Amino acid sequence: MPDARPCDEVRDLLPELAAGVASGDDRARALSHLADCAACRRELTQLTAVLDGLVLLAPEHEPSPGFESSVLAALGPADRHAGSRRPGRVLTAVAASVVAAALAGGVLWWVTADDRRAGDQYRRTLAEADGRYFVAAQVSGALGRDVGTVFAYEGDPSWLFVTIDGAPVSGEYRVQLVTADHRSIDIGWCDVSDGHGSWGRTVRVPVGDIRRIDLEPPTGATLQARFERG
Amino acid sequence: MAPLTDESLLAGMAVGDADSTAAFVRRYQARVYGMALTVVGIPALAEEVAQESFVKAWRHAAAYDARRGRVATWLLTITRNTAIDAIRYRRESPMDPDALTRVLLEERGRGGEPADSWETTDQVRAALRTLPPDQSRSVVLMTFYGLTARDIAEREGVPLGTVKSRVRRGLGALRERLGATDA
Numbered sequence: 214m215p216d217a218r219p220c221d222e223v224r225d226l227l228p229e230l231a232a233g234v235a236s237g238d239d240r241a242r243a244l245s246h247l248a249d250c251a252a253c254r255r256e257l258t259q260l261t262a263v264l265d266g267l268v269l270l271a272p273e274h275e276p277s278p279g280f281e282s283s284v285l286a287a288l289g290p291a292d293r294h295a296g297s298r299r300p301g302r303v304l305t306a307v308a309a310s311v312v313a314a315a316l317a318g319g320v321l322w323w324v325t326a327d328d329r330r331a332g333d334q335y336r337r338t339l340a341e342a343d344g345r346y347f348v349a350a351q352v353s354g355a356l357g358r359d360v361g362t363v364f365a366y367e368g369d370p371s372w373l374f375v376t377i378d379g380a381p382v383s384g385e386y387r388v389q390l391v392t393a394d395h396r397s398i399d400i401g402w403c404d405v406s407d408g409h410g411s412w413g414r415t416v417r418v419p420v421g422d423i424r425r426i427d428l429e430p431p432t433g434a435t436l437q438a439r440f441e442r443g
Numbered sequence: 444m445a446p447l448t449d450e451s452l453l454a455g456m457a458v459g460d461a462d463s464t465a466a467f468v469r470r471y472q473a474r475v476y477g478m479a480l481t482v483v484g485i486p487a488l489a490e491e492v493a494q495e496s497f498v499k500a501w502r503h504a505a506a507y508d509a510r511r512g513r514v515a516t517w518l519l520t521i522t523r524n525t526a527i528d529a530i531r532y533r534r535e536s537p538m539d540p541d542a543l544t545r546v547l548l549e550e551r552g553r554g555g556e557p558a559d560s561w562e563t564t565d566q567v568r569a570a571l572r573t574l575p576p577d578q579s580r581s582v583v584l585m586t587f588y589g590l591t592a593r594d595i596a597e598r599e600g601v602p603l604g605t606v607k608s609r610v611r612r613g614l615g616a617l618r619e620r621l622g623a624t625d626a
Contacts, residue, residue: 228610229592232585233524263617265516266567267586268523270547271478276490280476284468284497385506395593398531399524402503417532 220246223253231260236397237389237427237435244434348420350438352428354381360408363438367420373400374413375428377436380405384431391425392418403428449514450507457504468497474515475522481543482526482587492529496522527589540580543587548572570620578613581606 223246229235230243247254345367352361352375361377375388386403403412416423420440428436447455447466455463472493479492499521507517548568571579584590584598592610596603 225607225611228585228607228614231614232589233520234585234589234591236591259618260614263614263621264586265512265520266564266621267547267571267582267617268478268516268519269564270567270571271474271481271519271523271587272546272549273473274477274480274489275473276476276493277486280490280493281465281468281472284472284494285465287494287498288464288468288501385503395591396531397591398528400528 220250220253223247223250224256227253227257227260231257231264234397236395237391237425237429237437240429241435346420348440350426350440352377352426352436352438354379354434354436360436361438363426365420365423365440370415371417371420372413372415373426375403375411375426375438377403377405377410377428378408380408380410380430380436382430382433383407386410386431386436387429388412389427389429390416390418390423391427392422393424394422395424397427405430450509453500453504453507453514456501457507464501467500471497471515471518475518478519478522479526481546482523483530488529489526492526493522496525499525523587524589530588540583540588541576544571544576544579544583547583566621567617570617573620574613574616578609578616581609582613582617585610 223243226235226239226243230240235243247257347364347366349362349364351359352363354360358379360379360381361375364374364376366372366374373390377386380386383405386405387399388401388403390398390400392398398418400416401412401414403410423440425440426438428438430436447463449467449470452463452467452470456467475496476489476493479489479496480486483489483492496518500518503521507514511517512520548571571582574582580599581592581595584595585592590598592606593603595610596606599606
């Protein structure tokens with residue numbers, strides 16, 4: 214049975230949902246209604262078809278000579294995960310090591326009484342990597358259950374590192390960064406297998422401007438990590 | 444010999460076939476770069492976006508699901524999203540939406556191409572042409588620049604409800620003129 218949210222209210226959200234620009238909150242609300250409302254699902258399908266048709270109107274332009282060969286070089290003969298994604302893998306390794314260092318020596322700065330020692334460790338870690346600060350936010354799933362952590366590092370470059378542990382759905386999760394001024398930015402995909410996954414990348418948005426990281430699974434509710442504003 | 448379908452090339456790309464990958468890039472590079480340039484407006488940045496879009500397509504080729512849309516739509520949507528990310532990161536201003544709308548409405552030679560549930564992109568173009576300018580602006584800003592209704596309201600200096608109404612009515616009119624179905 215459809216939820217109590219009136220169809221009119223959800224249909225107000227459908228254009229943004231079809232265009233892929235709806236905020237995580239709106240998206241989650243709409244999807245919970247769509248799961249049980251065939252009429253609204255039909256409406257969404259039709260709007261998506263219209264928007265797909267509009268996308269096809271973009272004009273063709275020939276890129277510069279050499280574009281094709283540079284694309285093919287980027288795709289390369291190597292396997293798809295080791296080839297073009299090497300920077301990402303390096304980043305993941307670096308991020309993982311910094312996170313591990315923070316967890317091994319510095320996680321104490323979070324939760325124990327030894328604040329002074331932890332503070333020193335934190336400052337040394339940041340100084341080593343020329344960073345300014347390092348924050349973390351829990352990833353919450355349905356019913357507020359914690360299913361992972363997003364680490365955000367403000368430095369040069371700034372980066373995010375996501376760890377997922379206990380997610381209810383496996384597959385590729387679309388990762389969206391939501392800024393303090395409510396902009397949603399697609400920043401990549403996180404593979405989750407048997408409930409576990411990790412992923413990282415550099416970001417150009419200042420960490421202080423990040424309001425939330427959304428992780429949208431292939432099916433089901435979006436996971437969210439909210440960063441507290443200081 | 445008939446050319447391989449988009450789906451065949453994508454399947455070849457998914458399993459690492461170099462010839463299929465090259466043919467796919469050659470077939471789509473003008474459209475992908477065209478979409479990137481349409482959104483970001485800067486040739487050098489558009490080439491970066493186009494290249495990144497092909498890399499994403501290559502990485503996700505195996506996950507492409509023909510039931511959810513044509514290859515062209517899938518690839519151009521990837522490109523549009525990549526381009527939107529690029530202008531947000533660089534805090535660039537997108538092209539004026541009225542100028543973009545004029546570009547979209549220009550007659551071009553690809554009119555015979557099927558556009559999902561209707562026959563040609565010419566029909567989509569003709570339907571878009573019938574919209575009042577305030578509706579087409581809002582639809583174009585949301586579709587090509589990834590702006591939410593709230594973003595558009597701030598940008599245009601009009602109430603949020605007005606923008607939502609323009610988008611809803613604009614898309615509704617397009618749907619009616621195109622006879623979109625939930626096939």
